[in-house]
Amino acid sequence: MFSNRVKNAPRSFTRKILDLIQDNSVISFAGGLPDESLFPHEVVKAEINNVLNNSKKSIYQYSSALGALPLREEIAKTYKDASASQILITTGSQQGLDLLCKAFINAGDVIVVEKPSYLAALNLFALYDANIIEVSLTCKGVDVVELEEIFKTKKPKFFYTIPTFQNPTGWSWDEETRVKVAKLAKDYNIIIVEDSPYNALRYEGKIPTPFDELLPQLCISLGTFSKTLVPDFRIGWMRAKSEFLNVFQAMKENTDLQSSKFLQYVVANLMNSNQLNLHVENLIGVYKEKRDTMASALKEELGDIISFEIPQGGMFIWVKFDDGIDTMQLFDFAIKNQVAYVPGSVFYKNSAVPCPYIRLNYTNATCEDIKEGIKRLKLAYMQYNANHE
Numbered sequence: 001m002f003s004n005r006v007k008n009a010p011r012s013f014t015r016k017i018l019d020l021i022q023d024n025s026v027i028s029f030a031g032g033l034p035d036e037s038l039f040p041h042e043v044v045k046a047e048i049n050n051v052l053n054n055s056k057k058s059i060y061q062y063s064s065a066l067g068a069l070p071l072r073e074e075i076a077k078t079y080k081d082a083s084a085s086q087i088l089i090t091t092g093s094q095q096g097l098d099l100l101c102k103a104f105i106n107a108g109d110v111i112v113v114e115k116p117s118y119l120a121a122l123n124l125f126a127l128y129d130a131n132i133i134e135v136s137l138t139c140k141g142v143d144v145v146e147l148e149e150i151f152k153t154k155k156p157k158f159f160y161t162i163p164t165f166q167n168p169t170g171w172s173w174d175e176e177t178r179v180k181v182a183k184l185a186k187d188y189n190i191i192i193v194e195d196s197p198y199n200a201l202r203y204e205g206k207i208p209t210p211f212d213e214l215l216p217q218l219c220i221s222l223g224t225f226s227k228t229l230v231p232d233f234r235i236g237w238m239r240a241k242s243e244f245l246n247v248f249q250a251m252k253e254n255t256d257l258q259s260s261k262f263l264q265y266v267v268a269n270l271m272n273s274n275q276l277n278l279h280v281e282n283l284i285g286v287y288k289e290k291r292d293t294m295a296s297a298l299k300e301e302l303g304d305i306i307s308f309e310i311p312q313g314g315m316f317i318w319v320k321f322d323d324g325i326d327t328m329q330l331f332d333f334a335i336k337n338q339v340a341y342v343p344g345s346v347f348y349k350n351s352a353v354p355c356p357y358i359r360l361n362y363t364n365a366t367c368e369d370i371k372e373g374i375k376r377l378k379l380a381y382m383q384y385n386a387n388h389e
């Protein structure tokens, strides 16, 4: 009855976790959720009223799939060298990924991803029957030698990367790796898809050069307001040269005609009046404190058995258990102790291979819960070890 696509659809482990953590007594570091208490409800409410009071009925009409011009203009301003004509509004950046697949992937086509990478992107690429090739990633960036070999021998359709505050690792590529990869992409004429949901959540450190500046002709950028404003508005965007953007526009027309524009006007005003920037500054202050709280708690409770990098921004810490335990098995003990994380294995193409990493989200829990949750994680680890002696 159903298509092969449905039969082959990977089951999202995070959905299983979300089911498990319905129980409020579980402290969850699992979902990639922003802190809901910081959603700028009053500011949004005022701006919604403003748009309602000052717009004509035509705001409700069908219109171009590209999205509301004022928002596209505001987004274009956030790039060093872009115009509104290069911006397409999408229903979250997840739709950007879908349009990308529709535009480029025939069954069996090779695409390259970081190892590990964003779970929902991996699942989506698999749905489109892409031949996914992983390239090793460290906290400084991808292995450039390995990447060149893949570019040379496999001629991928594109390389999908989250070079800044990556999901799941929180790692950011250094400038040197970015420059080398941009050169490789140019030499082998490979498209770089730069997914940047977390860039604006930078707590410290120098901003590296994005691929849209290093490689304007071959870079497709994806962005979103899900992490900087609210996920529920489902507003994201794609930035690309017009040759690509025209195709994405056609793919979007065939998918949903257009995204709802009303909230796009609201967001455009929030950007134009600098209120969004002020809100992001506030987020950065709170998230930095939460990151520090989690990093200190991890060092204090588990310091001698784990390793991790402290990210300069974003929403995640990627923790390795140095004794190489299978964190999928540890997960059951964690849930018994009412703490949740995402086992690292789900972020790899072959999620059946045991993995010593876990992804911890620190933005959603309170500082108190972060301290308590890491204590529970230590208990879970001790119980797991006692069971495996």
Ligand SMILES: Cc1ncc(COP(=O)(O)O)c(C=O)c1O
Pocket: 032, 091, 092, 093, 094, 095, 118, 162, 167, 195, 197, 223, 224, 225, 226, 231, 235, 236
């Ligand atoms: C790397 C990455 N890309 C894309 C998305 C999708 O974001 P949205 O569709 O809410 O814009 C996420 C969400 O967590 C993400 O982490």
